Amino acid sequence: MWRRYLCSSSSRNGVQGAVEKKWDAVIVGGGHNGLTAAAYLARSGLSVAVLERRHLIGGAAVTEELIPGFRFSRCSYLQSLLRPSIIRELELGRHGLKMLKRIPSSFTPCADGRYLLLGPDSELNHSEISKFSKKDADAYPRYENQLLKFCNFMDLLLDSPTPESLHGDRSSFTERMKDKLQKSAFWSRCLREAMSMGQKDMVDFMDLLLSPSSKVLNNWFEVYAFLRVENAFIHYLQGDVLKATLATDAVIGSMASVHTPGSGYVLLHHVMGETDGHRGVWSYVEGGMGSVSSAISNAAKEAGAHIITNAEVAQLMINEDSEAVNGVLLKDGTLVHSSTVLSNATPHHTFTELVPQNVLPEDFQLAIRNLDYSSGTTKINLAVDRLPQFKCCNPCGSEAGPEHMGTIHIGAESMEEIDAACKDALNGLSSRRPVIEMTIPSSVDKTISPPGKHVINLFVQYTPYSPSEGSWGDPKYRQLFANRCFSLIDEYAPGFSSSIIGYDMLTPPDLEREFGLTGGNIFHGAMGLDSLFLMRPVHGWSDYRTPVRGLYLCGSGAHPGGGVMGASGRNAAHVVLHDIKSNSSTA
Numbered sequence: 001m002w003r004r005y006l007c008s009s010s011s012r013n014g015v016q017g018a019v020e021k022k023w024d025a026v027i028v029g030g031g032h033n034g035l036t037a038a039a040y041l042a043r044s045g046l047s048v049a050v051l052e053r054r055h056l057i058g059g060a061a062v063t064e065e066l067i068p069g070f071r072f073s074r075c076s077y078l079q080s081l082l083r084p085s086i087i088r089e090l091e092l093g094r095h096g097l098k099m100l101k102r103i104p105s106s107f108t109p110c111a112d113g114r115y116l117l118l119g120p121d122s123e124l125n126h127s128e129i130s131k132f133s134k135k136d137a138d139a140y141p142r143y144e145n146q147l148l149k150f151c152n153f154m155d156l157l158l159d160s161p162t163p164e165s166l167h168g169d170r171s172s173f174t175e176r177m178k179d180k181l182q183k184s185a186f187w188s189r190c191l192r193e194a195m196s197m198g199q200k201d202m203v204d205f206m207d208l209l210l211s212p213s214s215k216v217l218n219n220w221f222e223v224y225a226f227l228r229v230e231n232a233f234i235h236y237l238q239g240d241v242l243k244a245t246l247a248t249d250a251v252i253g254s255m256a257s258v259h260t261p262g263s264g265y266v267l268l269h270h271v272m273g274e275t276d277g278h279r280g281v282w283s284y285v286e287g288g289m290g291s292v293s294s295a296i297s298n299a300a301k302e303a304g305a306h307i308i309t310n311a312e313v314a315q316l317m318i319n320e321d322s323e324a325v326n327g328v329l330l331k332d333g334t335l336v337h338s339s340t341v342l343s344n345a346t347p348h349h350t351f352t353e354l355v356p357q358n359v360l361p362e363d364f365q366l367a368i369r370n371l372d373y374s375s376g377t378t379k380i381n382l383a384v385d386r387l388p389q390f391k392c393c394n395p396c397g398s399e400a401g402p403e404h405m406g407t408i409h410i411g412a413e414s415m416e417e418i419d420a421a422c423k424d425a426l427n428g429l430s431s432r433r434p435v436i437e438m439t440i441p442s443s444v445d446k447t448i449s450p451p452g453k454h455v456i457n458l459f460v461q462y463t464p465y466s467p468s469e470g471s472w473g474d475p476k477y478r479q480l481f482a483n484r485c486f487s488l489i490d491e492y493a494p495g496f497s498s499s500i501i502g503y504d505m506l507t508p509p510d511l512e513r514e515f516g517l518t519g520g521n522i523f524h525g526a527m528g529l530d531s532l533f534l535m536r537p538v539h540g541w542s543d544y545r546t547p548v549r550g551l552y553l554c555g556s557g558a559h560p561g562g563g564v565m566g567a568s569g570r571n572a573a574h575v576v577l578h579d580i581k582s583n584s585s586t587a
Contacts, residue, residue: 022337023049023306025576026328028313028354029344029516029555031059035296035307036569037342037554037576039090042303044577049336050305051328053312053516056290057297059344060515060522061564063290063448067502070455071448072381073289074504075515075522077439077457078407080273080282081563082292085159086570090299097295098286099275100444105282105406108245109492110413115392116241117402120281129242136221136242143220148279150205151272153193158272158560160186161571162534164543175582209529213250213263214415217243240414247415248437253522253562255374255462257422258415262529269527269563282407284441288448292564316341316354318548323359325550340550340580342572346518347371347525347537347557355548364547367538372526373519375508376425376462380485383501384454387440388493398452400443410436411488421462428468430481433488435461453501460485465508465520472507523562524555533559544572545579552576 025041027034030052042048056062060075079099087097104119117128122141129137163183166176194202208216221243247258250267257263275283285291297307312331319326327337343350351360351368360368389395393403412418412435421431437459442449449455463481470477482505486497508520517524525531534542536559544552544559554572556562 021047022327022339023047024338024580025049025340025342026051026336026338027342027344027554028328028350029053029059030057030293030297030307030309031344031555032061032293032296032564032566033555033569033572034059034342034344035293035300036086036090036566037344037573038305038307038569039296039300039303040570040573041576042300042305044573046577046580048300048305049338050300050307051311051313051330051336052307052309055309057307057309058290058293060517061289061293063288066381066504067383069450070383070453070501071288072455072504073285073441073457074381075379075506075511076289076564077379077441077459078282079285079289079292079564080275080280081565082273083159083565083567083570084274084277086296086566090296092292092295092299095295095298095302097291099283100286101275101278101281101283102406102444104402106245106409107403107406108241108409108413109390109392109403110241111491113392114241115390115403116245118245119406120278132241133222139220140242144280146201146204147268147271149197149201150208150268151279153197153205154268154272156189156193157533158565158567159571161544161575162542162559163187164534164545165540167545208264208268210261211264212257212259212261213247213267214243214258214419216264216267217246217258217415240416244412244414244418245409247418248409248412248435251418251422251435251461252437252459253375253377254526255376255422255425255464256526256528257419259419265529265532266527269561273563273565284439284444286445286447288441288445289564296566313354315356316548316551318356318359323549325548328354340552340576342552342554342576344555344569345516346373346521346555347553348373348518349516350553350557351546355551360547364538364541371537372528372531373521374526375465375511375517375520375522376422377508377511377520377522378460378463378481379506379511380458380460380482380503381505382456382458382503383449384456384496384499385501386452386499387443387454388438388456388489388496388499390493392492400440404440404443406439408438408440410438410492412436425462425464428464428466430464430467430469430484431462432484434463434485436485436488438489458485463507472509478505478507524557525562527561532561536561544568544575 024046025048027050030050038048038050063071064074065071104117106118108116126137163186166179249270250263271280275281313328314331315329317327325341411433421435424431439457442454489496511517511520537557554569558568
């Protein structure tokens, strides 16, 4: 093993230093998964170089000061999914990670003057839901408890590489026997977990995975009638607010409707995280989401990883004789040598742009080309001079109230409204009444905005990548859509538009260009049932290995998928270490 090489993040000098040695492992992309993989590999004694295209690390988990004095979590904006094992093993608290719980966690204002607050307080939840339905208030704790059971089962899957079949030409007889024993142990653990849940819960679990989220929620909560008037849904009874609030978790970041089969899994995906041991609790991160990446980076650098910014990888170097990786070529012509490369880029970017032509098997290339990167996501980051005042609440002045702490759901008082917004996008139109998740992290985190002023995040759906009625490259069209979002918020919080100091809008093409998110998809690929577990990214290659010897995936396009989890990076690092150990023992 090369001696560990300790250096802080750098650019030109770092690139020059990277040329002067052969690394045990090179990681393409300094997103949170790439940094996580770097930390585990460096802690195991490998010399590791992380090459990041942008001027700062973090990928989509970054904090940027786009307007003087205002620090934005520019892409990802909440934390819950980061695996507890990573927080514990990398000692991220010691490296600066501080999570700020949101209590309450959710606020949904209604046009009729009512509102719904939800959070970790069971008594508050019962009281709030009872304003709409006593029956739903009684059912809600049972609904939460069932999801918690399913989350416990998911922990085993999230923290383990998939039990993928070994490729015969890559392993010895002894290695294959060890692999069979490991897979048997994995499936035995799964069986034990399933038996502990019982048959009824397992059937309910399968129903959740396969069903539309609308069906899942309708099975739990009351069903209400709707009257369509001028393309808007008006309730006969304003009772669907709870289901609409919960359903946003099932479609966030996707181009799917609440009626799309399999959207129930995405619902589960967004509740299986935790904050400080409390399941399903989402938090802000002090200093913004860039603090997550910074803490992981600090752990990696302490272990000896070398992190280099402004270092864009143009192509992987493949040895023609062995058909194995032997390094990367940077865009400026610099060669960085290593026999192990981990890509934190999307599978599309990795295999269609970085891997040279005529290297990959045709069936693998076809499967990669057919991956779904459709996205309906636009992120708007705003600097405002005052808090929004919701007309359904008593005025709070300059002090943040409960309605400002958590996720504020705008424009989604029913599941049918969410579906209507999705249908617009599927027809090539930016949603006429977008679904907006608003968060105000500065209501809790005082480090990211000037006194008396605030940072606001808008996670907006649905916006097609290539709208039929305009172009995201047209400033007038962009402004029109931004104003549509602001006007919708004005309906619930009059005067909101006039509070805006400035804003930054990232449409799907912007997310692709700025952060390398193919199609603008925040998960590195759709989270449908055909793209999970043994099928992620494609069938036969779910264990982070690839058809190119020495090349691994470590980003969200690999198992277990998107979100700021770090699981892909951690699991990939363990697979790499296993392979290096195996190769050393047979050398």
